[in-house]
Amino acid sequence: MICDVCGQEGARVRHVPRSYGKGEDLLVIENVPVIRCSNCGESYLTAETLHEIERIKQHRKNMAQERPVSVAVFD
Numbered sequence: 001m002i003c004d005v006c007g008q009e010g011a012r013v014r015h016v017p018r019s020y021g022k023g024e025d026l027l028v029i030e031n032v033p034v035i036r037c038s039n040c041g042e043s044y045l046t047a048e049t050l051h052e053i054e055r056i057k058q059h060r061k062n063m064a065q066e067r068p069v070s071v072a073v074f075d
Helices: 047-058
Strands: 011-020 029-037
Touching: 011 047, 029 047
Parallel strands: none
Antiparallel strands: 011 029
């Protein structure tokens, strides 16, 4: 895949969890496709992915399930 930032071959899609908000408003979205370039080191989301994240955030009551989450602080 060609990187949209540097234009070089070597970008790959990785699926990662991303968190949005904090406290009672925290939403974790799993399996978010993030494009990572091995040449320039940039990571970015496509416009399509950003639109889907916004849709999920707007409809979180219908789309999300509550789960207990352990939280640790990196010192």
